[in-house]
Amino acid sequence: MKLHEYQSKDLLARYGVPVPGGDVTSDPDEARAIAERLGGKVVVKAQVLMGGRGKAGGVKLFDNAADAGAFAKELIGKRLVSIQNPTGMIVERVLVAEQIDIAKEFYVAVLLDRNIQKSIVMISAEGGVEIEEVAEHHPEAIVKLAIDPAWGLGDYELRKAVADANIPKEARNQMVSMIKKLVQAYEAADAEMVEINPCALTPDGKLLAADAKVSIDDNSLFRHKEYMATSSESAEDPIEAEANRRGIAYVKLGGEIGVMGNGAGLVMQSMDEIRAAGAAPANFLDVGGGAKEDRVRSCVEVIMMDPNVKGLFINIFGGITRVDEVAKGVLAALDQAHVTVPVVARIEGTAVEEGRKILAGSSIVPAATVREGAKKIVELALGR
Ligand code: GDP
Ligand code: MN
Secondary structure, three states: OEOOHHHHHHHHHHOOOOOOOEEEEOOHHHHHHHHHHOOOOEEEEEOOOOOOOOOOOOEEEEOOHHHHHHHHHHHOOOEEOOOOOOOOEEOOOEEEEEOOOOOEEEEEEEEEEOOOOEEEEEEEOOOOOOHHHHHHHOHHHEEEEEOEOOOEOOHHHHHHHHHHOOOOHHHHHHHHHHHHHHHHHHHHOOEEEEEEEEEEEOOOOOEEEOOOEEEEOHHHHHHOHHHHOOOOOOOOOHHHHHHHHHOOEEEEOOOOEEEEEOOHHHHHHHHHHHHHOOOOEOEEEEOOOOOOHHHHHHHHHHHHOOOOOOEEEEEEEEOOOOHHHHHHHHHHHHHHOOOOOOEEEEEEEOOHHHHHHHHOOOOOEEOOOHHHHHHHHHHHHHOO
């Protein structure tokens, strides 16, 4: 789960990382009031979960509260589009922060490196909005240091890494101390990534986190209940966000065949067979065990929110889930959600006879096996 910049900065500040003062709001008048409180010289920043806000026009500097408020008014409710996120995201809140003078911009992050199965620290003296360029064309300008899971980070190795990254001498002590705090926050929050870009050096030699991105391992969210409330809005895709609100395990995949199954294995098998049949799955969706009519209907609705869906493949094996319940749910959903695309269902297991009776006479095309079902839906939906 990605945290917003303001949430990330709050978290880091609790571990002693210096961050500029500021406040978040969804109200332009309040934005102006915050700017006034901060003395007028502020930066107004769109709180959307995407990179490149600066280049997308979502970050602007002001020297008076009135202009800051006017910009907040313009920004809130607007869709922000960036190179990293061409569909864009609606700005619901802005952060109004104290504007700092920046002499140099560095990059620093702590993240999980799955290849070496360790967390690493990444440091670069070439921070700022062009860090992707740096990573691509001058990877040597980014120093990586693995954190030993048993020993942690040694001071000596951290000092060496900071020096190797060409962080100027006057900022090195602060950088070392900041990274230690970042690692503490990273571990305490069960984060997958903590990134500060830019880590700003002011002309009078102070190091501050001018931006912050934290991403928390979803599997640990039960230990971080304070973030659960905003976890649905942190989904980057609006359909995923809605599924999240409904408590449905849904992942958007971008293809044209909607998939619904019970049990992750069955869903993945369906996805594989759809690919084998020459199409791409639109989503992953696991209805879960013991799914009742309501739940099934809700799941179908979520799948159909994706306008790319040209056909729906249902693959249910009734164990705990009674197939007749699923069948009723599917029919109700197709009716209420006005599903007009072809639907193929492979159902098997508990109460299958009752289930098949319910589906007989409907527009749902039955399939005896998963492979047959996948072939049929691809043919019916796409004519392949
Ligand atoms: P991002 O583009 O989404 O990563 O948003 P950032 O928060 O990193 O802002 C983009 C750029 O705006 C930064 O790289 C800075 O150059 C600039 N910026 C952000 N906050 C400040 C500030 O307080 N003072 C100054 N001078 N520049 C800032
Ligand atoms: Mn940034």
